[in-house]
Amino acid sequence: MIESGFITPIQRMETIGELKKNENVRQDGGSLFSDIFNNAVNDVKQTQANLEQQQYLLATGQIDDAHTVPIAASEAQMAVDMLVQLRNKAIDAYNELMRISL
Template sequence: MENGFITPIRAWGSMSDISGAGEAEKKGGQSQLFQNIFYNAVQDVRSTEQNLQKQQYLLATGQTDDPHTLQIAASEAQLATNMLVQLRNKALDSYNELMRISL
């Protein structure tokens, strides 16, 4: 069968196989990857909130032809915020679990 546009499934060998992880390891290891995950999540929340505010402004001033984009922007902002909160909760749970480990 021709390879074409279908990418074969392959197992991940390590975290460095994830896209972008190789550069993170060069700059400071796994902590840099962990930091990038949170940084990207915060940036996503900021950008979706800005988009929501823009859509609210456009709807309020009558400059939009499709008011459904406001609901889409609100859903995206809520989803991004929920994702960041869940990342924070999981990080705190992991930290608390590490603190319970006795050496």
Template structure:
């Protein structure tokens, strides 16, 4: 799972010795991967709940909420990137 502190210190959360900046594409791809992972977990929990194999129904609610938060973060980052691009394109050189 990607935490907000990882957005500034790097995707893996470990600082490299060369302190290279993290590219936006790396961050965005990790957010997409996070959404896909949380969706897979949510879908698995939903299947287990539907088939009666899930002992704790709250696990599905938690997985669904994590998916919702991951999706919301992805959309917010995308929107901010588009806003920044629009602002840059309006600048005169």
């Protein structure tokens, strides 16, 4: 989520460490794992929408400070990069689990 122009952290490490094993699955069937990916996808959507809005305002001459467009572009790129890295790490973890012989 974006708060006042900044991407909020996915989850603080202290909070993750304090979760009990049985609290990882919520009552509605969701999990911390899916919440992290949902938040990352939502961050990408929100930063992309913000970038498109800033570009529209710049193109129509409704923006006073043009430096907000490159800042919004950087935020959108960082959100995409974070999502790609999360996906890559999840795939790596899955592959490691598949290599474990029982």
